[in-house]
Amino acid sequence: MTSAKPALPFAEFVVLLAFMVSIVAMATDIMLPALALIGADLRIADPNDTQLIVSSLFLGFAIGQMIMGPLSDSYGRRPVILYGYLVFIVGCLLSITASDLATMLVGRCLQGIGAAAPRVVGVSLIRDGYAGRAMARIMSIIMSVFILVPALAPALGQGIILVLPWEYTFVLLLAMAVAAALWFGVRQPETLARENRRELSFKKIFEGIAQALRIRTVLGYTLAAGFIFGAFLTYLATSRQVFQEALAVGEMFAVYFGVAALAIGSASALNSMLVMRFGMRMLTHTAMTALVIVSGGFTVAFLAFDGLPPLPLFIAWQLAAFFCIGFLFGNLNALAMEPLGHMAGLGAALIGSISTFISLPFGWMMGQLFDGTVIPLVSGFFGLGLCALILARWTERKPAAGLSSHGGV
Numbered sequence: 001m002t003s004a005k006p007a008l009p010f011a012e013f014v015v016l017l018a019f020m021v022s023i024v025a026m027a028t029d030i031m032l033p034a035l036a037l038i039g040a041d042l043r044i045a046d047p048n049d050t051q052l053i054v055s056s057l058f059l060g061f062a063i064g065q066m067i068m069g070p071l072s073d074s075y076g077r078r079p080v081i082l083y084g085y086l087v088f089i090v091g092c093l094l095s096i097t098a099s100d101l102a103t104m105l106v107g108r109c110l111q112g113i114g115a116a117a118p119r120v121v122g123v124s125l126i127r128d129g130y131a132g133r134a135m136a137r138i139m140s141i142i143m144s145v146f147i148l149v150p151a152l153a154p155a156l157g158q159g160i161i162l163v164l165p166w167e168y169t170f171v172l173l174l175a176m177a178v179a180a181a182l183w184f185g186v187r188q189p190e191t192l193a194r195e196n197r198r199e200l201s202f203k204k205i206f207e208g209i210a211q212a213l214r215i216r217t218v219l220g221y222t223l224a225a226g227f228i229f230g231a232f233l234t235y236l237a238t239s240r241q242v243f244q245e246a247l248a249v250g251e252m253f254a255v256y257f258g259v260a261a262l263a264i265g266s267a268s269a270l271n272s273m274l275v276m277r278f279g280m281r282m283l284t285h286t287a288m289t290a291l292v293i294v295s296g297g298f299t300v301a302f303l304a305f306d307g308l309p310p311l312p313l314f315i316a317w318q319l320a321a322f323f324c325i326g327f328l329f330g331n332l333n334a335l336a337m338e339p340l341g342h343m344a345g346l347g348a349a350l351i352g353s354i355s356t357f358i359s360l361p362f363g364w365m366m367g368q369l370f371d372g373t374v375i376p377l378v379s380g381f382f383g384l385g386l387c388a389l390i391l392a393r394w395t396e397r398k399p400a401a402g403l404s405s406h407g408g409v
Helices: 010-029 032-041 047-075 077-097 101-129 132-146 148-163 167-187 202-213 216-246 250-278 280-303 311-368 375-395
Strands: none
Touching (some): 010 077, 010 132, 010 167, 032 047, 032 216, 032 250, 047 077, 047 101, 047 311, 077 167, 101 167, 101 311, 132 250, 132 311, 202 216, 202 311, 216 250, 250 280, 280 375, 311 375
């Protein structure tokens, strides 16, 4: 543990960070029920192309992390987060006024770049004061708190588009960003002392990246996180089509989407209690193994229904798979971050950016495979989960030449 500590009371610090980080989930999920309307208004010919409105956010998010992390190590956490909110607000304004897909995608990309600041620098704020299992516990608590946002976001979006144009989903995002920026700006002090700041130079950034990637724990668990997030991004991009087109749930989409979010949240809350006893590695490997078994088994079962299973059977897979995911998000990031306390900003940026860049092509490719059934989604969870499990096993092997081993427990 470093000497820097969050000055806020513990409860307020956790809730503030949860609110700040949750802006990514809200920005992703609130417009999901409106994608068909947005596609019609923007004259998008191929319905699968509306998935770009989701994935473009994460493209900006991946880019933004590599910018915001190093900047926060050089100039401090506070100014980078506040400028990030400014970029996010500009992106919201572009999306509100968009009249074509290109403008919408630029706005969404800017939202991702801006949202990267509270997300990646928020992790650095935690790492400034905590390490190891304590850090994993805090990240899991934050996950369990802000999981209510993606659980409720589609329902909020559905309610908005019932009475207002779809543009108002972005108005709500703008209001959230303003509120978070004001709360953070007024209450949260700087956690990175000037003497601990790193000189901003491409040479030092590349040296830091090279140093981090030579650590097997960092490399292996970052790549594994990318595969897991690729499966999750596939779900985000195709969830409306899966529920409303393949399973024909209509306006109940928001409710069934929230089931996955609540499964993740309950698992994250349970993880926060178990991680101090059993450790991150054991819980991570167990959850990955379960994800592979569950998704592989349900893929075979769904094939018997020609890819269109009864809704309760699909929900059973959804609950099981996302319960496993809930154990993986916080633990994988904490495991990868554990050796990087001396460069928390760059480390969080590197881990987040690489894992997101890895997830994007898988999310796009599997989203384009949507064929009116649930098979591409469920089999994608099996394949990407298996890749993540293989990487995790490799990470725990005896280090090869040129790779060092550090680690979380």
